[in-house]
Amino acid sequence: MFRAIFQQYEWAAVKQSIYDKTAADVERALSRSHRDLEDFKALISPAAAPYLETMAQISHQLTIKRFGRIMQLYIPLYLSNECQNICTYCGFSYDNKIRRRTLSAGELLTEVGAIRQMGYDHVLLVSGEANQTVGTDYFVKALQVVRPHFAHIAMEVQPLDQEDYELLIGEGLHTVLVYQETYHQEDYKLHHPKGKKSNFGYRLDTPDRLGQAGIYKMGLGVLIGLEDWRTDSFFTALHLQYLEKTYWRTKYSISFPRLRPHAGGLTPKVEMTDRELIQLICAYRLLDEEVELSLSTRESPVFRDHAIRLGITSISAGSRTNPGGYAVDPESLEQFEIHDDRSPALIAEMIRRQGYQPVWKDWQ
Amino acid sequence: MAYIPERTGGSLLRGKISGLNFITKDDAPLNHLQQVEAACRAGIRWIQLRMKLADDMTFRETARAAREICEAWGCMLILNDRVELAAEVGAHGVHVGLQDMSVAAVRRLLGEEIIIGGTANTVEDIRRHHEQGADYIGLGPYRFTDTKKNLSPLLGLQGYRRIMTQLREEGIEIPVVAIGGIERGDIKALIDAGVAGIAFSGLLVRAKDWESTVRSLGQEIDDARDMLTIGDKTFCSRLFTGTGKFGSSGVMEDALLASGSELVTVALRRVDVRKTGMTGPAGNGDDLLLHLRHPHMHLLPNTSGVRTAKEAVFAAELAREALETHWLKLEIHPDPRWLMPDPVETLLAAEALVKKGFVVLPYIHADPVLCRRLEDVGVAAVMPLGSPIGSNKGLKTQDFLEIIIAQSRVPVVVDAGIGAPSDAAKALEMGADAVLVNTAIAASPDAIRMARAFRLAVESGRMAYTAKLALPSVEAVASSPLTKFLE
Numbered sequence: 001m002f003r004a005i006f007q008q009y010e011w012a013a014v015k016q017s018i019y020d021k022t023a024a025d026v027e028r029a030l031s032r033s034h035r036d037l038e039d040f041k042a043l044i045s046p047a048a049a050p051y052l053e054t055m056a057q058i059s060h061q062l063t064i065k066r067f068g069r070i071m072q073l074y075i076p077l078y079l080s081n082e083c084q085n086i087c088t089y090c091g092f093s094y095d096n097k098i099r100r101r102t103l104s105a106g107e108l109l110t111e112v113g114a115i116r117q118m119g120y121d122h123v124l125l126v127s128g129e130a131n132q133t134v135g136t137d138y139f140v141k142a143l144q145v146v147r148p149h150f151a152h153i154a155m156e157v158q159p160l161d162q163e164d165y166e167l168l169i170g171e172g173l174h175t176v177l178v179y180q181e182t183y184h185q186e187d188y189k190l191h192h193p194k195g196k197k198s199n200f201g202y203r204l205d206t207p208d209r210l211g212q213a214g215i216y217k218m219g220l221g222v223l224i225g226l227e228d229w230r231t232d233s234f235f236t237a238l239h240l241q242y243l244e245k246t247y248w249r250t251k252y253s254i255s256f257p258r259l260r261p262h263a264g265g266l267t268p269k270v271e272m273t274d275r276e277l278i279q280l281i282c283a284y285r286l287l288d289e290e291v292e293l294s295l296s297t298r299e300s301p302v303f304r305d306h307a308i309r310l311g312i313t314s315i316s317a318g319s320r321t322n323p324g325g326y327a328v329d330p331e332s333l334e335q336f337e338i339h340d341d342r343s344p345a346l347i348a349e350m351i352r353r354q355g356y357q358p359v360w361k362d363w364q
Numbered sequence: 365m366a367y368i369p370e371r372t373g374g375s376l377l378r379g380k381i382s383g384l385n386f387i388t389k390d391d392a393p394l395n396h397l398q399q400v401e402a403a404c405r406a407g408i409r410w411i412q413l414r415m416k417l418a419d420d421m422t423f424r425e426t427a428r429a430a431r432e433i434c435e436a437w438g439c440m441l442i443l444n445d446r447v448e449l450a451a452e453v454g455a456h457g458v459h460v461g462l463q464d465m466s467v468a469a470v471r472r473l474l475g476e477e478i479i480i481g482g483t484a485n486t487v488e489d490i491r492r493h494h495e496q497g498a499d500y501i502g503l504g505p506y507r508f509t510d511t512k513k514n515l516s517p518l519l520g521l522q523g524y525r526r527i528m529t530q531l532r533e534e535g536i537e538i539p540v541v542a543i544g545g546i547e548r549g550d551i552k553a554l555i556d557a558g559v560a561g562i563a564f565s566g567l568l569v570r571a572k573d574w575e576s577t578v579r580s581l582g583q584e585i586d587d588a589r590d591m592l593t594i595g596d597k598t599f600c601s602r603l604f605t606g607t608g609k610f611g612s613s614g615v616m617e618d619a620l621l622a623s624g625s626e627l628v629t630v631a632l633r634r635v636d637v638r639k640t641g642m643t644g645p646a647g648n649g650d651d652l653l654l655h656l657r658h659p660h661m662h663l664l665p666n667t668s669g670v671r672t673a674k675e676a677v678f679a680a681e682l683a684r685e686a687l688e689t690h691w692l693k694l695e696i697h698p699d700p701r702w703l704m705p706d707p708v709e710t711l712l713a714a715e716a717l718v719k720k721g722f723v724v725l726p727y728i729h730a731d732p733v734l735c736r737r738l739e740d741v742g743v744a745a746v747m748p749l750g751s752p753i754g755s756n757k758g759l760k761t762q763d764f765l766e767i768i769i770a771q772s773r774v775p776v777v778v779d780a781g782i783g784a785p786s787d788a789a790k791a792l793e794m795g796a797d798a799v800l801v802n803t804a805i806a807a808s809p810d811a812i813r814m815a816r817a818f819r820l821a822v823e824s825g826r827m828a829y830t831a832k833l834a835l836p837s838v839e840a841v842a843s844s845p846l847t848k849f850l851e
């Protein structure tokens with residue numbers, strides 16, 4: 001279990017060791033062919049800032065070598081905004097007075113139709129955490145509705161038990177995204193004061209449960225802005241390496257959600273600049289040639305247009321982050337504000353202009 | 365514990381001497397016996413009983429009781445001076461000071477079967493002890509302490525470095541234990557200077573929590589010594605060897621001693637299992653095995669010659685019985701010409717053998733997926749080949765070895781094909797945990813010299829790996845086409 005490894009690390013010491021990295025450490029990391037976690041620390045450290053262009057060049061080349069000039073497109077489909085958790089940063093938080101909705105089978109099918117229309121052959125199902133109404137039973141039904149229409153189905157919902165995952169995999173689930181939000185245990189408590197999500201350990205063990213269930217792909221990440229992003233990213237990379245070694249049949253992806261304004265209104269504790277986000281994306285690619293890196297519509301059009309050449313392998317487009325947002329109830333409140341609201345067709349055009357081929361389903 | 369020091373090989377205690385030694389202390393919060401008990405309980409496996417103030421009667425009683433405690437914990441007990449009591453008490457060894465009886469005299473008195481250590485303050489002291497047949501040296505003092513009343517000059521780190529360098533130049537190989545006022549922060553530098561272990565007294569006696577102190581000191585020493593752990597064993601030497609193809613058993617023995625190897629693989633089919641090997645009285649054992657009777661050498665039976673998983677399991681059980689070890693090098697090669705390992709049968713056999721409690725080290729192709737499958741069934745290490753066995757072609761599989769090393773959860777031992785010391789060094793530089801070399805040593809016209817060359821190459825490769833190799837410098841990028849948008 002990753003937990004045993006995680007417990008050997010102390011946040012403050014890790015943070016210090018990242019900030020202690022020097023230009024020599026960065027140069028060493030850049031010149032190696034296989035990089036380890038110490039190299040990763042150097043590449044995400046402040047000392048690497050002057051080397052950003054070199055990192056970008058290497059990241060660009062490595063990504064093309066492994067993935068080709070291909071950009072995968074994905075789209076979230078929000079099943080429900082019901083949630084029993086209080087998360088200080090989220091519009092769906094239990095203490096936010098918003099209208100709650102969970103899609104019925106019929107509504108789901110309507111949304112599926114709208115997404116198919118845009119060209120997608122790949123969907124990401126999303127929900128809050130309301131285990132009574134939107135639990136494993138609901139997900140089974142949702143998969144049964146969705147499965148005939150998509151080649152690849154991913155999910156970003158509450159953490160579940162291994163048996164639940166096994167059941168859902170049997171119903172056609174390929175990928176599960178579960179973000180730790182932060183690996184800083186005390187801060188995690190502060191941001192998740194109530195609900196099942198406040199159990200840090202259960203969430204931390206989730207990738208192990210997924211691995212044991214034999215999932216095809218899983219996605220990791222932290223919510224950037226809750227804590228020092230460099231330290232949190234180190235722990236993500238540590239987690240990733242452990243998982244790659246232990247559940248080696250599984251594929252992995254990393255996401256980089258940055259905190260953005262929403263109805264609840266949490267200002268990020270730590271700001272991450274655009275430069276730093278590019279640095280982080282490149283550092284991941286330099287650490288790991290195989291991992292998929294994905295970027296959501298939280299980011300601005302100009303940022304996304306450039307980032308796709310720097311290591312990113314999948315981006316979303318045309319996203320709505322409210323249940324029913326595509327056809328059933330377009331006006332309801334979104335989970336987070338979309339920064340890039342260009343249509344999938346426009347995004348595909350932008351991708352083609354840069355010499356890449358947009359792919360509408362998960363690359364298999 | 366049958367402990368037979370071997371004086372001609374020189375480095376007999378190399379793998380055996382405990383990195384963390386404890387010397388009991390007069391006027392301490394605990395009395396001597398309590399100190400022995402606490403030390404054993406905390407995990408110390410080498411204790412020197414040092415009672416400067418006690419009369420012979422008290423010493424005898426304490427030593428007897430200490431011996432019993434040590435016996436129960438599998439700990440070595442060394443008496444400080446009091447040579448005449450050693451045999452009576454049943455101690456494993458004695459340690460003599462500069463003013464005490466000479467090592468040669470003790471050796472005459474107590475014979476070959478006892479460990480003798482000598483205090484030294486200079487290179488001359490070490491040379492003299494070594495010539496007289498000492499098994500290890502206690503070199504010090506490092507800094508001022510109140511334990512030693514008649515103080516020799518303090519050595520400090522510089523003194524240790526100077527003396528250890530001198531020993532290397534003179535080719536004197538004897539384990540040296542640093543002693544005298546050593547603190548936690550000194551450990552790494554002393555080990556780097558070349559000492560085999562460190563003796564603590566005051567630091568432990570003062571400790572509130574023996575167990576956590578011993579654990580953290582031991583960890584630090586092990587890290588500094590850069591030991592390799594596989595299964596239940598820990599090795600100083602990262603050179604594993606074999607017994608095949610030597611001109612004679614005598615040459616084999618000398619070469620293996622010169623190699624410093626602590627893990628020697630033996631083909632089960634070469635051992636006459638009817639005569640039981642290691643534990644039988646001398647003369648009754650198998651001839652080959654007699655030459656491998658050195659305390660630092662562990663045997664690794666291999667199943668060479670078997671062609672299926674079923675045969676391998678049968679051979680393994682025979683080996684466990686005959687050689688009294690549950691370690692096994694799993695080799696299945698149905699093809700007699702190239703001796704290529706059969707991946708399917710190997711995986712099947714590995715799974716079965718792990719379930720039966722064996723520490724399994726499978727010999728395989730440099731196949732990263734096979735390595736992962738083997739790790740999944742619980743092997744203790746993987747042994748991918750560098751090139752066809754016996755070919756001496758070096759690391760033809762380098763690219764695959766790199767992948768295996770990068771992703772392995774167990775130690776990676778490069779086996780087969782290593783033809784020259786430079787191949788071995790290269791493997792260690794790449795991050796392999798150890799290499800296994802047989803043909804290249806055994807078939808050399810001067811096997812003993814070649815064994816030594818491999819030993820140095822492996823040490824140098826490992827050292828280069830831990831020191832982190834310098835790499836080709838990064839080429840500067842003039843323009844910034846990819847990140848300009850951020851400006």
Ligand code: SF4
Pocket residue numbers: 083084085086087090091092093094127128129197
């Ligand atoms: S982040 Fe997820 S769990 Fe937390 S409030 Fe929002 S929807 Fe619920």
